[in-house]
Amino acid sequence: MKTPNIKIVGAGLLGTSLGLALTKHGITAQLADQSKANLRLAIEYGAGQETGSEPDLVVVCVPPDMTAEVIARELEKHPSATVTDVASTKAQIAQEVKELTTEHPRYIGSHPMAGREKGGPGKARADLFFARPWIIAAESNAASDRIEEIRDLALRLGALPQQMTPQDHDSAVAIVSHLPQLAASLVAARLNSANPSHLDLAGQGLRDTTRIAASDPELWLQILNQNAAQIAPLLSELSSDLDEISKSLSDPEASGSLAKLHAVLERGNQGVSKIPGKHGGKYAEYEQVTVIIDDSPGALAALLTFIGEIDVNIEDLKLEHSPGAEIGLVELQVMPSSAKQLISSLTESGWRLV
Amino acid sequence: MKTPNIKIVGAGLLGTSLGLALTKHGITAQLADQSKANLRLAIEYGAGQETGSEPDLVVVCVPPDMTAEVIARELEKHPSATVTDVASTKAQIAQEVKELTTEHPRYIGSHPMAGREKGGPGKARADLFFARPWIIAAESNAASDRIEEIRDLALRLGALPQQMTPQDHDSAVAIVSHLPQLAASLVAARLNSANPSHLDLAGQGLRDTTRIAASDPELWLQILNQNAAQIAPLLSELSSDLDEISKSLSDPEASGSLAKLHAVLERGNQGVSKIPGKHGGKYAEYEQVTVIIDDSPGALAALLTFIGEIDVNIEDLKLEHSPGAEIGLVELQVMPSSAKQLISSLTESGWRLV
Numbered sequence: 001m002k003t004p005n006i007k008i009v010g011a012g013l014l015g016t017s018l019g020l021a022l023t024k025h026g027i028t029a030q031l032a033d034q035s036k037a038n039l040r041l042a043i044e045y046g047a048g049q050e051t052g053s054e055p056d057l058v059v060v061c062v063p064p065d066m067t068a069e070v071i072a073r074e075l076e077k078h079p080s081a082t083v084t085d086v087a088s089t090k091a092q093i094a095q096e097v098k099e100l101t102t103e104h105p106r107y108i109g110s111h112p113m114a115g116r117e118k119g120g121p122g123k124a125r126a127d128l129f130f131a132r133p134w135i136i137a138a139e140s141n142a143a144s145d146r147i148e149e150i151r152d153l154a155l156r157l158g159a160l161p162q163q164m165t166p167q168d169h170d171s172a173v174a175i176v177s178h179l180p181q182l183a184a185s186l187v188a189a190r191l192n193s194a195n196p197s198h199l200d201l202a203g204q205g206l207r208d209t210t211r212i213a214a215s216d217p218e219l220w221l222q223i224l225n226q227n228a229a230q231i232a233p234l235l236s237e238l239s240s241d242l243d244e245i246s247k248s249l250s251d252p253e254a255s256g257s258l259a260k261l262h263a264v265l266e267r268g269n270q271g272v273s274k275i276p277g278k279h280g281g282k283y284a285e286y287e288q289v290t291v292i293i294d295d296s297p298g299a300l301a302a303l304l305t306f307i308g309e310i311d312v313n314i315e316d317l318k319l320e321h322s323p324g325a326e327i328g329l330v331e332l333q334v335m336p337s338s339a340k341q342l343i344s345s346l347t348e349s350g351w352r353l354v
Numbered sequence: 355m356k357t358p359n360i361k362i363v364g365a366g367l368l369g370t371s372l373g374l375a376l377t378k379h380g381i382t383a384q385l386a387d388q389s390k391a392n393l394r395l396a397i398e399y400g401a402g403q404e405t406g407s408e409p410d411l412v413v414v415c416v417p418p419d420m421t422a423e424v425i426a427r428e429l430e431k432h433p434s435a436t437v438t439d440v441a442s443t444k445a446q447i448a449q450e451v452k453e454l455t456t457e458h459p460r461y462i463g464s465h466p467m468a469g470r471e472k473g474g475p476g477k478a479r480a481d482l483f484f485a486r487p488w489i490i491a492a493e494s495n496a497a498s499d500r501i502e503e504i505r506d507l508a509l510r511l512g513a514l515p516q517q518m519t520p521q522d523h524d525s526a527v528a529i530v531s532h533l534p535q536l537a538a539s540l541v542a543a544r545l546n547s548a549n550p551s552h553l554d555l556a557g558q559g560l561r562d563t564t565r566i567a568a569s570d571p572e573l574w575l576q577i578l579n580q581n582a583a584q585i586a587p588l589l590s591e592l593s594s595d596l597d598e599i600s601k602s603l604s605d606p607e608a609s610g611s612l613a614k615l616h617a618v619l620e621r622g623n624q625g626v627s628k629i630p631g632k633h634g635g636k637y638a639e640y641e642q643v644t645v646i647i648d649d650s651p652g653a654l655a656a657l658l659t660f661i662g663e664i665d666v667n668i669e670d671l672k673l674e675h676s677p678g679a680e681i682g683l684v685e686l687q688v689m690p691s692s693a694k695q696l697i698s699s700l701t702e703s704g705w706r707l708v
Contacts, residue, residue, distance in 0.1 A: 114708075127646055127707060130646060130708070131681045131683075133555060172549070172555050173555070176559075180541055180559045180560045180562075180563040182618075183563055184622065185621075185623075186592050186595050186599075187534055187592070187625075188624075188625035188626040189595060189624075190533060190588055190591060191625035191629065198526035199529075199628055199630060201489075201530050203530065203531070205531060205538075206534045207629060208534075209534040209538055209563050209566070210622075210629065212562070213623065213626040217619035221615055221616050221619060228604065228606065231603060239596050242596065245536060249578065249582035258579065261578065262572075268538065268571075269568060270546055271544065271564070272568050274546065275553055275564065292485070296662070298658075298659075300668075300671070301655050301661075304658065305652075307655075313650075327484075352481050354482055
């Protein structure tokens with residue numbers, strides 16, 4: 001690949017990480033940011049430099065609701081460059097860019113599906129994009145050589161480029177990312193009025209369903225607002241199921257009442273089985289083996305070393321803590337064909353299974 | 355402790371696990387089950403025997419909506435025994451027992467907070483209760499010597515007994531267990547109508563928020579129905595927040611519209627920070643360090659061995675998979691005081707951080 005001149009606008013978490021990744025691959029990016037402090041910090045970290053020759057590719061990494069405006073400005077400032085961005089929604093931004101400038105055909109949006117709960121250049125990492133999907137949200141009439149430039153960038157960083165239309169992208173993230181975010185916030189919001197001693201009984205279920213509720217409210221306000229059209233029908237379906245459940249629980253004697261609650265639980269069963277597991281397998285196909293270990297990193301290392309030696313492949317692993325106890329429970333997901341061997345080897349060697 | 359005569363009624367997952375745990379601690383329980391096949395299987399596994407002398411303690415381990423009736427029968431069959439159960443809700447069962455028999459003062463409910471997604475005697479494990487909370491749901495006028503018998507049982511099995519009223523128990527599990535279960539089912543139910551290719555973009559957020567939607571619908575129908583009174587107000591609060599969000603997203607220009615969406619996200623932030631972390635610390639206090647490893651159990655073992663050697667304590671660990679990539683991302687939670695040392699040691703030794 002020919003080495004492109006790349007300009008990054010916005011030296012926050014994503015922009016700085018992008019700069020660091022390019023530096024690592026021998027490309028010095030040109031960096032720009034409204035905040036002189038952010039810019040200086042990113043440059044000191046080694047994410048690029050302030051000056052550079054005319055860019056081939058501009059990557060806009062500013063907050064979602066400033067993105068369209070900055071894209072339009074960069075399209076006009078660099079009349080032959082391809083311009084892309086990294087925002088989490090794509091259709092509304094593409095529409096706004098069209099309205100803002102006639103230079104819009106050189107804009108092709110993208111969405112590297114990478115991020116961390118905490119933002120800012122200080123949290124940036126060169127490997128942030130490594131092995132993550134990088135969606136290229138191209139309209140069907142987009143120029144293929146410009147798509148290729150963005151694909152090259154993604155591949156250089158070790159990301160997994162995947163092309164779809166902006167509309168398709170937005171409808172995908174509405175269900176895999178935005179709906180879960182809202183559900184987590186809604187459940188977590190209830191915890192504020194809970195008796196604190198009741199929360200001491202929290203197990204992995206509550207932790208898992210609410211973990212992403214810790215995300216940045218300002219960022220998510222912008223994301224959700226930009227994707228409102230795709231999220232709304234999902235919320236309305238959810239709300240109608242919720243009403244059914246509430247009615248069912250308030251009057252269980254009514255005819256068909258429990259059948260409706262049962263149907264939602266059944267559809268939940270079916271829905272979760274549709275999520276692909278590791279390597280495209282279905283999660284539901286795995287068998288869970290739970291092992292009790294001492295609460296020390298050495299114990300988990302010893303367990304995994306043992307499993308490596310008996311040559312069993314772990315599809316997934318989760319540590320679960322017992323509230324108030326100095327032990328950990330390791331939930332291993334394995335293929336059913338390996339489960340029997342794993343269980344008997346572990347038991348014979350004195351590991352404690354739950 | 356004096357060795358008690360224990361009778362277990364119901365040889366499913368919990369009853370059989372209880373029998374196995376008692377066998378391990380030198381106590382042969384008397385087992386009973388309506389299903390001859392279940393009973394024979396549990397006995398073959400070593401969970402106890404069919405006959406026994408008059409029990410001191412009867413533990414009822416049948417499905418939730420048969421529990422009250424079986425408790426009443428056992429109270430009358432064994433006129434001096436203490437009777438307890440293991441169902442996930444407590445107030446309604448206690449009420450039904452009162453209505454069914456004048457022998458009710460010898461019943462004190464309990465709820466070992468342990469279980470597995472799959473049921474049946476074949477999934478039973480002697481260590482199922484180890485290091486798990488075991489709630490003893492006793493009314494204020496309960497006889498303390500009978501409470502003591504149940505506490506002794508829990509302690510023998512390595513569980514962590516904790517006493518509260520049935521009402522307090524039910525209100526605690528409504529928020530830490532029943533609400534998350536319903537939210538997970540409601541989100542997962544949406545996946546049935548999703549474009550399957552969109553689900554290929556699922557990340558850890560969707561997986562975590564929907565994992566428990568895989569639970570048994572028949573069992574959960576009974577649990578939710580028995581705790582309807584405690585769940586209803588939580589669902590109604592959730593529903594009203596959901597309406598606010600839907601209105602806000604459908605008309606973002608309306609005055610105060612975005613402020614309402616923002617408020618729910620903020621309250622989600624605050625709520626999740628109230629969940630206790632390991633050893634009573636708050637999850638929000640930990641710092642996350644994410645390491646890229648090869649997708650093999652050996653690689654994770656090597657990472658944890660390394661971390662054990664530099665003497666950094668891991669508060670929590672989660673494996674995250676990159677869809678379509680043969681690598682894994684290990685999310686480590688550590689105390690902020692250890693994060694800097696961990697990051698620099700890992701980086702110096704060539705580990706790749708995200």
